[in-house]
Amino acid sequence: MSLQNKQVLLARRPAGALRMDDFTVRTREFSEELASGEILVRNRFVSVDPYQRLLAGGGDTFTQPVSVGEPMPGWAAGEVIASRDPKLFPGDKVVTYLGWQIFGICRGESARKVGLRGLPLAAYLGVAGMPGVTAYLGIFDIGRPKAGETVVVSAASGAVGSAAGQLARMHGCRVVGVAGGGAKCRHIVEDFGFAAAVDYKAGDLSGNLRKNVPEGIDVYFDGVGGTILEAVLPLLNLFARIVLCGHISTYDRPETPGPKGWDFLLSRRVRLEGFIVGDRLDRWLEALGRLERWAAEGKLRYEETIVEGLENAPAALLGLFQGKSLGKLVVAI
Ligand SMILES: NC(=O)c1ccc[n+]([C@@H]2O[C@H](COP(=O)([O-])OP(=O)(O)OC[C@H]3O[C@@H](n4cnc5c(N)ncnc54)[C@H](OP(=O)(O)O)[C@@H]3O)[C@@H](O)[C@H]2O)c1
Incomplete structure (x- = not known):
């Protein structure tokens, strides 16, 4: 047949x-x-x-x-x-x-x-698949925030970013998301419990980000690269960590020059780590079990x-x- x-x-x-x-x-x-x-x-x-x-x-x-x-x-x-x-x-x-x-x-x-x-x-x-696992491992294995730290997440209304921000919040962090447009920014604050959201399309990204992270940034979960990463670099605290998860803003513009401000990585002793979720298959079972449970219980939206x-x-x-x-x-x- x-x-x-x-x-x-x-x-x-x-x-x-x-x-x-x-x-x-x-x-x-x-x-x-x-x-x-x-x-x-x-x-x-x-x-x-x-x-x-x-x-x-x-x-x-x-x-x-x-x-x-x-x-x-x-x-x-x-x-x-x-x-x-x-x-x-x-x-x-x-x-x-x-x-x-x-x-x-x-x-x-x-x-x-x-x-x-x-x-x-x-x-x-x-949430209970590859994007959720990316968020889980990116936060807990790579970013490793401590309770009370400030975590900034870009592409924050997307599949990975929305889960990463909520996991960091559940861990006791203050989470600020970066998203495009007022509706997406309201959504991540009202529905996902982010402490604040910055609209990268509204202009003065650096100024708006600075206002929302009065204590600096301890972990940056990056799904975007480009100008958002550039705005984050001067706001990083000593021993901050960058989870280099994606750079969607340059996927169709590979010729885009890298962000300015790499000197901050040295002066602030930043650990920056690129990671691919598929490299860590041994960690998927733990992540999937927890993500599925938290999502079914409504703790992870x-x-x-x-x-x-x-x-x-x-x-x-x-x-x-x-x-x-x-x-x-x-x-x-
Ligand atoms: N390393 C890994 O193993 C791994 C695994 C999965 C995903 N990723 C990466 O993680 C990132 C997010 O993936 P996802 O699955 O969450 O994607 P998604 O749910 O499809 O969301 C994509 C997000 O990107 C934002 N976006 C699109 N173009 C943008 C631009 N030019 N500047 C800023 N934001 C832009 C969109 O929201 P706005 O309306 O706010 O722009 C949207 O929220 C991507 O870079 C992806 O490649 C990496």
Whole structure:
């Protein structure tokens, strides 16, 4: 028997800001023949994440870039519809790396079976998935804030930043978020309990940030790079830590010159550490267990933007770089 599979492919290497014609959608026959140990999955949600711009660009990145003509890789949540893995059964809900397509086949051991303990399936791509783990390990393993310290988080209304800020707050820190626009700033204060928010689109970023961190910055969780990182550097306290998690402001502008103010890293004895969540697989189980529990209990809150239709995944990714989404961005299929 064969199925009709819809896939979103990379049509060409993007240059600068993403365009719709960087992607194409195709439907083709898909054989559901499974080898021993494999599962066939029907995706219900596919994840839209900033790093997919880097994969499409094909440059120096932390993981294998996607080739032109190939389906876009990415996280997906769905259900097993056939299995030759003795541990997985039709109907099981799984998170896989099957990417932007409706059906996919993978090894059973590469899929994570999820129990839906009080959380909807899409949450396993966000707060109880890779972005949540990034926030958890970035805060607790890399930033290591102490209670009472000031933590600044950029991309603070996004999947990683909103969780990172809340985890630091739960740990007893004073957390200030940086986000684009008044609505997102209000949201992180009112809904996520940030102590303050700074709108990086409102002008005088350095002045507004300074006003909101009267005791300086002890930990900066950076998802943006560029001018926000530049505004943070002079405000760092002695022995501050920077969690270099992402630099979304330059993903489609790799020629952007680095921030000014590197001298502060030396004079303030700052520890700056780049980290990739996939390098720390041994820490995922602890993180996922806690994130899932805290989210189900309502202690860790999250927001998501759900776009309908696989063919709309490219537009969703374009919109992510224009700040159109709020919280975790997923496509329902
Ligand atoms: N190191 C790792 O292992 C790892 C893992 C996951 C994610 N990351 C990185 O963490 C960062 C956040 O990821 P995410 O999953 O939370 O993304 P997300 O939920 O898709 O949110 C992206 C955020 O980036 C902000 N943004 C977009 N363009 C911007 C710009 N030019 N300047 C400032 N802010 C901008 C958007 O909000 P505004 O409207 O406020 O601009 C949005 O909140 C990204 O850099 C991502 O690559 C790293």
